[in-house]
Amino acid sequence: MLGFLTARQAGLDDPLRLRRAESTRRVLSLTLNPDRDVDRVHGNGVNAIDIDAVEGRYMLSGGADGVIVIYDLENFSGKPQYTCKAVCTVGRSSRHVHKFSVETVQWYPYDTGMFVSSSFDKTMKVWDTETLKPAEVFEFEDNVYSHHLSPIARKHSLIAVGTKNPKIQLCDLKSGSRIHVLQGHRAEVLAVRWSPRYEHILATASADSKVKVWDVRRASGSVLTLDQHNGDKSKASSEAVNTAHNGRVNGLCFTGDGLHLLTTGTDDRMRLWNSATGENTLVNYGKVCNESRKRLQFTVSRGCSPEFVFVPCGSSVAVYALHTGELVTMLRGHYNNVDCCEFHTDYQELYSGGKDCNILAWVPILRTADVEEESNSAPTRAVGQASVNPAFQDAWSSDED
């Protein structure tokens, strides 16, 4: 690290490089931290979490009992000890609560005044954060597995919805109607994801082992169908042509720059694809345990070099190097299966939720600063204490009298 600092000081490196180095160092030292807790509000498993992109301050979580909670992640107390408080909750007592398990939650990408949740009760609700009432309810014929709003779209405000029906629905927030259907899959659609690079590109993963990439401006069909063998027919058995996995594909995630796409399947594999050509990059991550019947929410780090993938793997979260496929570490802490995780880009923190009803915060633990000489630090510490808590000092002085 000192090397990077001197290189920066001498002007050998650009600022970005130093930033990347520090982010990487922080990600490599992610651990469970006793200083950081997340309020335990959920009484059932946590299915989905999302951190808002505007401030990086509020976190949404959706539970298996239909409850949605908003947490405040920002620590203004000045102490390292912090419990992320639940700011507001759509609880079981609310009139508008989802009847069954909430499968996906997502903030509106440009504003925290609105968020979208979808559930097994066959609805997707668009919520007003201020009043915690749904501003719009989309109803479907089948269970909703997943939905996604494009993080960069400026020309459309479409929500892609994957349901038990093989057709992918596109809902328009402007008109509040379902405007379009994308046909091509043969089984339920478990995950949908917009590209963070091109606003009209959508990737979908289905239980028929296929992953398709769509351009929503084109009505006729998908642009690409990802093939795990890159068209080499001699390896695949004849019925498994053009499949991305040898099982249900239940996780989908673009890298931060949108150039690559990651998929996970119940064949215990994770694959990295070139999202422009649909080519399998053949990175071998080894066995990535995956027994989920539903969507698996995993995430990729941003601003590190090299980038890392965080993927739930049984009751722990596995961290892989994105391009080499090397297992960096396993984050163990949950008591039951982990279903979702989300990376906080600004602070390099990871939040994960699981069937044990907990949301755990993984915070980088860096080497603590060396303690200074007692004589130098004592007066400053006393002043600091007094300014923080004058009531405490009053009580102490009265004791002396």
Place this chain on the structure above:
Amino acid sequence: MNRKRALISDTFKVKKRIRIGTEKFGAVSNGDGPTDIKFTLEYLMTLFPRKLFNDALPQIVLKHQLYSIHHDKTLVDKELNKLRERGEVLMFQLGFDAEAFGLIFASDYKAKVLAAEEGRATRATVERFLEKVLSSSTDLSFSKDQMLREFLFTDSEITQLVKAGVLTVRDAGSWWLSIPNSGKFTKFFLRGRKAVLGMVKKSKYSEVLQAELEERRTTVHVKFHMKYHVHDIVGAELVESIPTTSGTMLRFVDS
């Protein structure tokens, strides 16, 4: 300048590597340094019991056994593909698991197949197959179309090849490339794997030191060298391998 090319995380790993290095002192080195897949393959081949099959089988190594020695799986795949393209190594689908691939040195395969064909009527066809097909393609399986048009075999010749065992039926109109008489190998291998896994499972806390496992007396089911099986179960991730102060420990993974 060299430092510009180096990955940033490599700088942070330096410290870690030193620590790991001291732990591993005296133990088997686990593939630091340049990856020489061919050397590793040759090492694994030596574990293959040739006597058991009266030296009739070529030495078979499973692809995932390589992963137990080299940790960068992507690199192993890449190096292996290079070897296959150069025609030094052949890959086979072994049939009991879609993910299990067998690796054989091409020269060894050819020698053993020809030795088995000595004095049989099918020899000429098999020889032609080895010459034409194996030298030109790296495919694991062949379709009927490919066999008839590209390699100019007739239907009856294909039947001869299947009889000789260099092809097995995959489904209607396509064949896997295969190893003659490898059924016995698969049988012994699967039985041995089951027995070794059972040994790990039945030890206390379902975990056992690798060195201790390798020293154990084996049952009749384990026909191969213990190390062969250990490399197999570690590579296929049926057990977890954990470095400890007294060597590598294997723990059974529930799945």
